Amino acid sequence: MSTIIALAGNPNSGKTTVFNALTGSRQHVGNWPGVTVDKKEGIYTKDTSLTVLDLPGTYSLNPFSAEEIITRTYIVEEKPACVIDVLDGTSLERNLYLALQILETGVPTVLAINMMDEVREKGESIDFKRLEAELGVAVVPLEARKGKGLDELMREVRHTISTNRRPKKLPLYTLSGSVDEDTLADRRYSFITSLVEQVVARSGKESGAVQENRSDKLDKILTHRVFALPVFALVMYVLFAATFSESFLFIPGLSSPGVALATLVEFLWGTFTEFIASGLLSLGAADWAYSLVVDGVLEGLGAIVGFLPLILVLYLLMSFLEDSGYMARVAFVMDRIFRRFGLSGRSFIPLLMGFGCSVPAIMATRTLDSEKDRRITTLLCGFMPCGAKLPIFIMFVSLFFAEGNKTVVLFFVYMLSLAVSILVSLVINRIAYKGQVSNFLMELPQYRLPTLRSVWIHGYEKVKGFVQKAGTVILAATILIWALSNFSLSSFTAEHRAEEGTILSAMDDSLLASVGKAIAPVFKPLGFGAWRPTVGIATGWVAKEMVVVTLAQLYSEDVSEEYLQEYFSSMDADELNELGFGEGVYDSDLAFGIYTESILMEGSDTNALSSIHADIPNKGAALAYMAFNLLCMPCFAAVGAMKRELKSWKRTTGAIAIQMGTAYVVALLINLLGSLVW
Amino acid sequence: MTLGELRPGERARVLSIGTQGAMRQRILDMGITPKVEIQLIKVAPLGDPLDLSLRGYNLSLRRHDAALIEVEKL
Numbered sequence: 105m106s107t108i109i110a111l112a113g114n115p116n117s118g119k120t121t122v123f124n125a126l127t128g129s130r131q132h133v134g135n136w137p138g139v140t141v142d143k144k145e146g147i148y149t150k151d152t153s154l155t156v157l158d159l160p161g162t163y164s165l166n167p168f169s170a171e172e173i174i175t176r177t178y179i180v181e182e183k184p185a186c187v188i189d190v191l192d193g194t195s196l197e198r199n200l201y202l203a204l205q206i207l208e209t210g211v212p213t214v215l216a217i218n219m220m221d222e223v224r225e226k227g228e229s230i231d232f233k234r235l236e237a238e239l240g241v242a243v244v245p246l247e248a249r250k251g252k253g254l255d256e257l258m259r260e261v262r263h264t265i266s267t268n269r270r271p272k273k274l275p276l277y278t279l280s281g282s283v284d285e286d287t288l289a290d291r292r293y294s295f296i297t298s299l300v301e302q303v304v305a306r307s308g309k310e311s312g313a314v315q316e317n318r319s320d321k322l323d324k325i326l327t328h329r330v331f332a333l334p335v336f337a338l339v340m341y342v343l344f345a346a347t348f349s350e351s352f353l354f355i356p357g358l359s360s361p362g363v364a365l366a367t368l369v370e371f372l373w374g375t376f377t378e379f380i381a382s383g384l385l386s387l388g389a390a391d392w393a394y395s396l397v398v399d400g401v402l403e404g405l406g407a408i409v410g411f412l413p414l415i416l417v418l419y420l421l422m423s424f425l426e427d428s429g430y431m432a433r434v435a436f437v438m439d440r441i442f443r444r445f446g447l448s449g450r451s452f453i454p455l456l457m458g459f460g461c462s463v464p465a466i467m468a469t470r471t472l473d474s475e476k477d478r479r480i481t482t483l484l485c486g487f488m489p490c491g492a493k494l495p496i497f498i499m500f501v502s503l504f505f506a507e508g509n510k511t512v513v514l515f516f517v518y519m520l521s522l523a524v525s526i527l528v529s530l531v532i533n534r535i536a537y538k539g540q541v542s543n544f545l546m547e548l549p550q551y552r553l554p555t556l557r558s559v560w561i562h563g564y565e566k567v568k569g570f571v572q573k574a575g576t577v578i579l580a581a582t583i584l585i586w587a588l589s590n591f592s593l594s595s596f597t598a599e600h601r602a603e604e605g606t607i608l609s610a611m612d613d614s615l616l617a618s619v620g621k622a623i624a625p626v627f628k629p630l631g632f633g634a635w636r637p638t639v640g641i642a643t644g645w646v647a648k649e650m651v652v653v654t655l656a657q658l659y660s661e662d663v664s665e666e667y668l669q670e671y672f673s674s675m676d677a678d679e680l681n682e683l684g685f686g687e688g689v690y691d692s693d694l695a696f697g698i699y700t701e702s703i704l705m706e707g708s709d710t711n712a713l714s715s716i717h718a719d720i721p722n723k724g725a726a727l728a729y730m731a732f733n734l735l736c737m738p739c740f741a742a743v744g745a746m747k748r749e750l751k752s753w754k755r756t757t758g759a760i761a762i763q764m765g766t767a768y769v770v771a772l773l774i775n776l777l778g779s780l781v782w
Numbered sequence: 783m784t785l786g787e788l789r790p791g792e793r794a795r796v797l798s799i800g801t802q803g804a805m806r807q808r809i810l811d812m813g814i815t816p817k818v819e820i821q822l823i824k825v826a827p828l829g830d831p832l833d834l835s836l837r838g839y840n841l842s843l844r845r846h847d848a849a850l851i852e853v854e855k856l
Contacts, residue, residue, distance in 0.1 A: 164811035168804045195839035198813050289810035293818070323840075332827040436842050440828040443844075545808050545847070548833060548840040 106147075106155045108182075109261060112175060112206060113190035114199050115161035116429070116549040118218040121248040122190050123158045124561055126258070133565060135751060136160075136174050142470070148258070157184065163198070163547075165205040166285065170475050179209050185265050186212045188257065190246070193223040193230060194550065196304060200296045201289075207239060207271040212264050215239070216257050218246045222550070226317065231303040238299055240272030249555055319429075319550040327433055336437050339430070340456060347418045348460035348491060365413035373409050377402045391606050395590055396583075404582030407647060407741055408575050411463045416567050418457060418464040423562035426471055427554030432546060439544060445526050446533030448473065448544055451481045455525070458488025462742040463574075465490075467566060469749055473546070476537050482749050483532070483759045484525045486738040487766075489518055492648035495705035496733050499652050502707030503716065504726035510707075513727075520770070521734055528766055574744025581740040585646050588616040589639075611657050616642060630732065630768070631725025631775040636716075641732065647739050649705065656700045659713045668695040671709065724778015728771040735767035783855060786832075786848035788822040794853035795819050801850045813837045814851065 113119035124131075127146025134143045144158040159178060160171035167173045179187060189206050191199035196217070206213055217223075217230060236243045242260040246253035263269070274295070326335055345352055347362035359367060380402065384394045425431045431450070438449035450472050457465035465485040472478045489497070501513045592609040594600045601607060611617065620635040620642065627633040636658040644651040656663050672680065672695065677688030684698050685691055703709050720726050737743065737760045747756045788794055796818050801809055813836055814820070823833040823840065831844045 164808075166807050166811060168807065195837065197837040198839055201811065201813065285807060286810065289807070290815045293810075293813060293815045327824065327826065327833065329824070329827055432842075436826050436831065436833070437828070439842075439844070440826065440830045544831065544842070544844050545805070545812055546842045547812075548842050 106153050107185045107265065108155050108157055109148075110157045110159050110178060110184040110187045111190065112159045112179070112187055112202070113161060114163055114192060114202060114547075116547060117161070117190045117192040117199060118246075118248045119158065119161055119190040121555070121558055122188070122216065122218070122246070122254070122257075123156060124558055125248055125251055125254055126156050131565075133569060136170075141170050141174060150255075150258070154258075162202065164202055165209075179206060179211055183211060186214060186261050188214050188216055188261060190216045190218050190248075193217045193219045193245075194226060196230070197293075197296055197300050200299065201292055203239075204274070204292050204296065207241065207274065210270055212268065212270055213241045214257065214260050214264055215241060215243045216246045216248075216253070217243060218248050220245045220253070221247050221250070227307050229305050229307065231305070235299070235303045238302070239274075241269070317550075319552075322551050323433070323548070326430070327436060332437055336434070339425075340453075343418075343421050343425070343453075344456060344460060346421060347414055347457075347464070360417075362414050362417035365417060366410065369413050370410060373406050377406070392590070392608050395608060396586070399590070400583045400586035401579070403586070403646070404579040407582060407739075408571060408578050411461070411570065411741055412567055414461050415464045415467065415570055416563050418468070419563040419566040420559055422453070422468060422471070423559045424554055426562075427552070427558060429549040429551045431471065432548050435546060436548060443544070445529045446537070447477050447480060447529060451477055451484075454481050454485055455488060458485040458490060460491055462486060462488060462490050462738050463570070463745045466742060466745040466749055467570065479750060479755070479759075480529055480532055482746055483762060484529060486742060486746070486759075486763050487521050487525045487528070487735050489521050489734055490648065490738075492739065493734055495649045496644070496651045497730055498707040499655075499704050499712075500726050500730050502710050503712060504720075504723050516727075517730060517734060520731060524735060524766060524770060528762070532762075569748065570745065573748040574741065577744035577747055578740045581743070582646050585616070585643060588619065589614045589643065591615055592618070611639075611654070612660075627732075629775065630728045630771040631722070631778070632720045632729045632732075634719035637719055637729060641736065644733055645737060645740055645743075647741075648733065651733060652704050653700050655713060655716065656696070656704060659715050662713045662715050663696060663699065665692055665695070668692070668699055671699070671703075722778065723782045724775050727778055728775040731774050732767045732771040735763060735770055737763050783853060784849050785820065785822075785834075785843075785851040785853050786845050788853070788855070790822055790824050793819060793821045793856040795856055797852040797854055799851050801847060805847065809847070809851070812841055814841075819856065820853070 111119055111123055123144065123146065126148050128149045130149065131144055131146040134145070135141060136143045141160050142158075146156050146158075148154040148156055157178075159175045162169070162172045162175050165172060165176040165179070167176055178184070187206055189203050191203060193199075203213075203215055215235075217232070220230075223230065230245070232243045232245060242264055244253060244257045244260050246257060248254070325331055328335075346360045349360040350357075350363055352358045352360035352363075377398065381394070381398050384397060389397075422431075425434070431453070434452060435449035438452040440449075442449050442451050451469075453471070454465045454468040457468055462485045465488065466482050469478045469481045469485070472481060497514060497517050501510050505513050589611055590608050592600075592613050592615055595607045595609050600609075616639050617635060620639040624633050624635045624638045627638060632638075636655065639658060640651045640654045643654040669690065669692065672685075672690050675683075679688075680690060681688035683702050685694060699709075704712055720729055738746075743756065743760065746759060747753065750756050750759060783794075785794065785796070796814060796816055798816060799806060799809055799814065818836055821835045823835050825832055826842075829845075831842050832848055834841045834843055
């Protein structure tokens with residue numbers, strides 16, 4: 105069995121940098137049972153008999169947060185061979201507090217004083233020998249970012265293990281029998297204050313005087329009374345635009361890194377799909393096998409692959425902000441607003457990302473401080489009007505609302521999503537968390553330029569985690585919807601095969617249609633209780649823009665070959681070419697795909713799908729349908745991400761139930777109000 | 783006076799902490815203990831929370847919590 109060394113330390117102490125440096129890429133990320141906290145393990149690169157366990161970053165061992173309970177329980181009960189406590193040398197006083205608590209447990213410990221370069225820059229020096237003598241454990245200087253001191257650290261760790269060196273009993277706890285935590289905290293800090301006075305020497309400058317460094321100067325601008333908000337808006341714009349924008353930095357046609365990468369991946373995936381598809385055709389595969397592979401498996405895998413560039417780019421930027429210390433300032437700036445909804449300022453970033461795509465947004469909730477905030481924000485991300493929901497809204501706006509109202513209706517949808525999020529957050533806070541206020545006591549760490557290596561590791565870990573944890577959910581669900589929409593109960597009967605020459609069924613004859621017909625009455629009160637809109641909602645779970653495609657397939661009489669031919673006949677060759685008809689020549693094989701992607705999703709044909717008006721009779725019902733698609737369960741990819749963050753199916757289905765319930769109630773209200781107005 | 787009444791740039795010494803429960807423990811853990819010196823660096827752009835400097839680092843605290851901490855101005 106390998107020897108386990110646990111890594112402990114304050115957040116921002118450079119603990120993760122030490123972990124990455126010791127274990128390289130040989131890491132395994134899991135989670136602690138029952139909580140949304142990562143459990144990272146890795147094997148020490150220079151001695152594979154040593155396993156390094158990265159404990160959550162904490163300021164103390166008092167059991168109030170999930171992180172502290174994990175750390176405390178692990179150190180006290182699992183008794184690792186040695187604990188490495190990483191301390192930020194620039195704020196030694198506060199970092200020593202956790203160190204004392206760890207030493208109190210009596211577990212073999214080595215203290216690693218990190219950020220020594222910054223300590224020297226501050227004009228300070230630390231007497232390690234003295235510190236070692238006072239505490240009775242090995243103390244090692246470290247510059248983890250540059251990899252300096254790691255070998256000495258591990259040498260001391262091995263020495264501590266082999267000699268079973270344990271920290272000495274410190275005088276402050278032996279004074280009296282039982283003391284409460286309150287007095288203990290005071291005593292620890294008094295002890296630390298006198299200890300620091302003995303071991304830290306400040307050269308040149310008057311001791312005690314706070315002197316302004318680069319970080320303080322930067323902070324003066326970044327959290328300035330007047331400039332903070334504009335700078336903040338700019339940073340958020342760049343973060344959002346670099347991931348999702350199709351006219352990056354306001355230059356029309358310039359793709360942002362995220363979009364460019366996504367386009368490339370989609371192109372490669374498309375080529376691959378075509379290759380497989382033509383291969384299957386030439387092998388003479390049965391049509392159901394062809395459809396299973398192309399429309400089921402490859403479509404599902406494509407949904408997973410397609411999200412990777414967005415997650416990667418967003419995560420590289422996010423970990424840059426996190427590691428640089430700016431993320432804490434985001435919380436600092438936004439706290440006042442989000443506190444009112446029972447959240448803290450940090451929820452701002454995931455929710456903002458939700459406007460682009462819920463998948464990276466949900467994964468971004470991992471950076472939130474409290475379990476409660478992580479869970480509520482994950483749920484709320486599903487309410488955001490993501491990029492894939494936009495085509496639904498645009499199509500319905502053009503079908504049901506006069507051109508002039510377009511912006512107003514879209515604005516209404518965005519406002520609705522915000523209002524619902526606020527309301528749901530308040531209600532959940534009140535009911536599930538008894539109005540418990542998010543503790544907000546946050547370190548504003550020094551600004552530091554993150555290392556490329558750590559930013560890359562974060563991004564890579566996120567992508568890997570998404571594929572591992574969410575991949576199976578997405579694939580399985582996509583194949584399920586494929587099966588439901590391509591088979592009917594009679595599919596396998598001899599008559600069916602004789603009649604149709606295939607076991608596949610048309611969409612309007614499928615199991616999904618049967619289910620849709622059975623469920624449709626549920627939506628009667630919402631104004632769209634017909635089976636075709638119902639089926640549209642279900643295929644939207646594969647990917648939200650599928651709602652548009654499905655409706656086009658189901659109202660096939662409105663998208664007949666004649667209709668398409670007539671619709672496109674008004675266009676000249678240039679326009680046709682631009683839409684994707686090669687050399688500007690109309691091609692009936694391509695017409696349906698181009699019509700749904702470029703006309704319906706853009707809302708260009710106001711006369712489209714005329715029979716839909718029988719199923720969705722008025723503006724109120726149309727708005728209700730839009731609202732339902734906005735608020736109900738997000739796509740399977742997002743559900744996979746939710747499962748990853750919420751850790752259990754119970755909580756995930758609970759969250760989905762809340763989303764469905766909210767969607768139903770809101771759509772019902774809209775339809776009722778709509779019937780009064782229109 | 784309380785910590786919440788300081789103006790940016792002013793320094794004070796903590797006298798007592800009126801907060802109760804888990805938040806009290808957390809405040810103590812973060813180093814706000816009796817006799818410690820704290821400087822109010824600045825206030826967030828929307829008027830809350832506060833940016834404090836103590837024990838060689840910066841800590842952000844909401845006004846509501848700062849109002850429960852008794853200090854004497856230095």
